[in-house]
Amino acid sequence: MIEGVDGQYYLKAGAIPLPGFWRLEDKFNMPLAEIHTSGNVAQFREKLQQGMERFFQKMMPEQAVVRYNYSIQTDGELAWSSSIGSEDTFGFGRKDARPNPSIENIHFRSERQALRRLPRSGAILFTIRTYFLPIIDIAQEPGVPGRLASALRSWPDEIVRHKGRKAYENVLLKYLDEKHAEQCANGLELNNSNTYPF
Known part of the structure; x- marks a missing residue:
């Protein structure tokens, strides 16, 4: 991202090997705000835009900034989520995923996002490390099914739409609730601080 004469930051270079749900060619040369609004990022204008620009x-x-996000993907394809359509189909997103996938196809996708200003050019380098795990694997970890189900249920309506929860919620929440009940029946201590989830 490079600052323009208008003070906004523009996407001027990039390499996106694992986009998942978006294409560089659709965002290239856009200012920071438009990148997020064109992707329908929930609550961006109301809650995030001014603070992010500042x-x-x-x-x-001297100071890198790191954050994590997470989403659910309804297929096992790391580079591009084919469950939303082909990569050549502009405008599709998680909300367009085929509904009710099998639990074996549902994956937890998380990104470690790091931002750093380059000292010479002043450009902002934005790197993303993607973690991609089958739900059936992470649901084996103590406490994870209950915590993830609780997190998914806590999303406000805007986030539910943005993250496409309607496509997978019936399958995923049923599975997580069953796994949580199994763990509790097998002696899971919900307040045990020694248990560190996946």
């Missing part, structure tokens, strides 16, 4: 302007080269 944050970009104040970033210093």
